[in-house]
Amino acid sequence: MTSAEEGACTDDKCALFSDDARPFQNDAAWRYTEGSLHEKDEGNENKHKLSESDIENNSEDRKTVGFNKNYVQDQETSEITEDNVWDSLSNSPPVDTNLNAHKTVGGDAHIAKKVADGYEFPPLTRIDPGTVGQSVNVELEDGRFYTRITRAVRPPIFEIPNFLSDEECDQIIESAKNNGLNVSNLFGAEIQDELNSDIPLSEVTRVSEQTWLQRSHFGEEFWNRLLNRLARLTEFDIEVINRSEYVQVVSYAPGGHYHAHLDSTDRYDLPCCFQERCDGKTLTPQWADCCRICRYITVLYYLNNAEEGGETAFPLTDASDSTLVEKTVDLEKQDWHNLSYYCYNSSLVVKPVRGTAIMWYNHFIDEQTGYLGKADQRSQHGGCDLLKGRKWIANNWISSPSYEDRFKPSLY
């Protein structure tokens, strides 16, 4: 199957998007797309169409209805209860009997080395963000300096203007269009159920289309350039970047959004999905049962200027411990997940500017092992309603294993 055949939607199933904005020509069936590169789900149909009246109703909802108390937390987000919320505030390792193993072998955990029969993922590091507003010149290519601006400290969130050139943005968008885009799903949950239901569009967790780009879609030269720039930006071994997930390109039409979520998961009893998928399963809801997403860093690229709306919002970033506790218990009483309503109340709101990259950490570092620790609730974020035009972004997630799996090869 060619990639064009894989990644596509038929005309009527592409109806989330207006004709002039619809770049998708080919006609394979809709399928789960979060993490699914090779499989299609013949049965999925997108019955929820984003019409002009939807968009009007959507803004009407925003004005008059307010937050729907029945809103269900994004499945990609870990369940938070009063009992475990304090865990998510600290760097403390999870209560996990496997940790005993770390104690006996942990002495050399911080020495990264190539091993004869494979690769050892190095322990994790974090760039010191300094203070909000701080600007540092970093040499991301030989002789070429970029500005890295601190936008938040907990977690560190950086903005790097002009990280991608206009030509590079165009090339990524073109490759994505050629590859074909499909309705976006959630890790472990079918968005189709929400789209098919009667709930207003503003209550649907994620409304966008996406595709995955591999090295071959970029071409060797562009890929290597990007890899090097990313390695210098993240201060990671180039092999760590190379062993991470493919690049996810996402496109939003007016009314499109992605409510607040974590990009990673917090299940310590499961292997990382970039290293293992159970029984060869490739469709997200299935593999969500048997592996967890391990995205230490998100690097998000804005590929165009969203005409109006479409900001990336971080509702909890830099929140005090007490605010975080207050905001993450009793989730059914919370309003901050729904960015159709909450966007501009968020602690950080980033306007999409073509070529800019934003980068942040989704996990703490486990203090005992130096490897992947708990997910950081302050990294909750999402895309606000796009009001006009079209928004194109790409996610470059930097995957990282647990200490125990540091020798396990990546599937990428």
Ligand SMILES: O=C(O)CCC(=O)C(=O)O
């Ligand atoms: O669209 C945005 O600004 C955020 C997208 C996002 O968080 C995601 O795709 O995981």
Ligand SMILES: [Fe+2]
């Ligand atoms: Fe995200």
